[in-house]
Amino acid sequence: MSTAIESEQTFVDKFPDEARVVRAAFLSSFFALLLGAIFGIIQTLHRTDVARIIPSTDYYTVLTAHGVFMVISFTIFFLVGLFTWALTRSLDRPLLNIKITWTWYGLMATGMTLTGISILAGFVDSIDMSADVLYTFYAPLQAHPLFYAGLTVFIVGTWIAGADWFRTFLAWRREHPDERIPLQTFMVLTTMTMWYIASSAVAASVLLFLLPWSLGFIDQVNPTLTRTLFWFFGHPVVYFWLMPAYMLWYTVLPKIAGGRLFSDPLARVVFVLFVLLSTPVGIHHQYLDPGIAEGFKFISMTNTMFLLLPSLLTAFTVVASVEYGARQRGGTGLLGWLTNLPWRKPEFTGMMLAGLMFAAGGFSGMVNAGMNINYLIHNTLWVPGHFHLTVGTAVALTMMAGTYWIWPQISNKPIYSSQIGLFQVVLWFIGMALMSNAMHAQGLLGVPRRTAEPEYSGFDYPTMFGGFEELNIQIAIGGTLLFVSTILFLGNLVLTMGNPKVSGLAEPLPSPVSGAEDAPQVLDNLRLWVGIALTLVVLAYALPIAAIINRGGLLGPGVGTYPVWLAPLFDALADAAAPLFGAVADLSASVVEVVR
């Protein structure tokens, strides 16, 4: 551990080049947050009919922008910044080649700009470009090719980022052959492993089907296949968003609370469980899809339910670490220690409130995961209600709170105002409590998500937990508070950037109560975990995907027109694959019978 040196020097003192990358990534992230929040408030006021400043047909351009900027851009740019910091800090060595680092940052920024342009062009009628397909881009709705191309470039950027971190780790390993992987580095490597597995499917979907199709090379695609490939990626991606928050909860929050991480081994176990289980579950987003056997849905559900385990364990470990801190600070009693915590610090209160909301999100997540109860809430406003608790608060609020702690480390500038920070995180909590709660309730009334005008002419919603109108008011007020909170956060950060540099801001991270030496060596065996993860993915997906292709064909049920220059290749592929798919499908049919 490098605690002695760190107590004098901040991250930026030691690693100025890396700190610049981290700041650039964070600023890209926060720019996306600003755009996302602007679109967020527009759509909130629109769908609740409080203020409609756009025509309803433009609502979906706004919604696409909100979704993409928030969950692709804001979260992932923050992640790459945080991981660059964490890996460099915990290995205590610079990245191998900072030019490569800037290259992946540049690719991500370029890709996101292209995608952003294709989305925003949807507002301008005179530009013949639009990508109103929402962030899930389900075919056969088709976006402009630039949308898919930009996403591809962005994802390739993240892949190079992962490679950059792995290479740096391997260089460290050569210098330290016998040491345990430092915890933060372990978190970076396991998360990126998961990301490689997950993003391969969306890359395949975009490169093999959606991009060629949008360019006119192929005439049609199989909607169930591309949807399945999306969710192969789409569930693990939620853990990709979440892992930066977990990293902060495990490694930074205990320190702020005045204590230490309760258990390093359990933290490792949790991240390994995510590598293993976060991918073979995506079919839980397709419980109500036709063309997928019930047995596959059931398998997906069991995996999903077991995926609760790492999060439930995290809840215990993180709260115990905070309790440890409180008791170190003189806290007593069964719950009295709760008063001995640094509630005035926005970084602490923000993360704690984020964790509390995650606990609530855990409940709605269990409902989403339950196979047949999905009929109750599928595609209703319940679902956005759920994920604004998880990614929209557990992740987003932790990232904002984490920024209050980390920004001084990467810039040597103290936060402009802790009071504004504290007010801002509490405001977010209140706003989200209102908005999310009312969204859940409207979902139970049957109000659909993703719609500009949820009031219909032919029927009225039933009244439970307050009527439709009343809940709309709650959503509108909540959304407004969230918007104000975002602006306060960004304003505080901008003012911070105007602060003069000072010294003495270094905050070393203490070692855990139960340290790495207590963790079985096998936990660090990444090859083993990758092997098991891939096996589970194949078990969960080979048969469903084979069955989908067997039912509808690679390019969808119906007549297909193939582009001339690609046709021979596709024919050859299809000929070669047909018997194989047939065999696999027969096998799958019998397996399904057994499972039933």
Place this chain on the structure above:
Amino acid sequence: MHIHAYEKLWLALSIVLILALIGTVTYGAVGPGVAMVADSQSTVDAAALDEDERFSEPRVEQVGENEYEAYIVAYQFGFEPSPIVVPANSTVTLHVTSRDVIHGFEVVGTSANTMAVPGEVSEITVETEEPTEYGLVCNEYCGAGHHVMEGKINVVSQSEFESRGGDSE
């Protein structure tokens, strides 16, 4: 590896919870008999629905005593037939497909809810009770007019259903 006794206790409770959740869902499947939309129907050519014997004529038809089948097409931006009229106190099997993009099919305030995917057919069976009217909405974004895509499901008495000539258009 050292794990604190309390954390072991929590681990055990967590596993109990997970098993209980899976158990509840399984109970729902075997007790009340909730079934999932699955792959029971063969695929269909979305571009040639008028040549498919199931969907060439969207309708509700009687197939047995108190047993009915409905064939419903979702399209940008509506449902056919409109309204969907079904008899009370009967078992109705709904077959839903799409003529163009992916849509949703949600009977508001009930647990009848499914996707409508071009090329695929969603089959769900429900039991109707007293005569009533339900709202029907598309709950999957399907294009710029998504928010106007709605329909009705009218549950009418058996006699009224018959006097309409059985089928609804």
Place this chain on the structure above:
Amino acid sequence: MGQSEAANAPTDDVGGEGEDFDPIGTLTLIGIYFAILVLAWVYIYFVEFLGRDLVVVG
């Protein structure tokens, strides 16, 4: 883990030595959470979901 199974009073000095620390407060909080989860699940599954019209039975 033998020693830590004998719960210490939470007021005990926990300075430095993590082995002596028993997160009884955490156990309490998470126990409350567990109870809420179970109750909420029972309500949403059996009352909200199974109590509705048009349950899909086939």
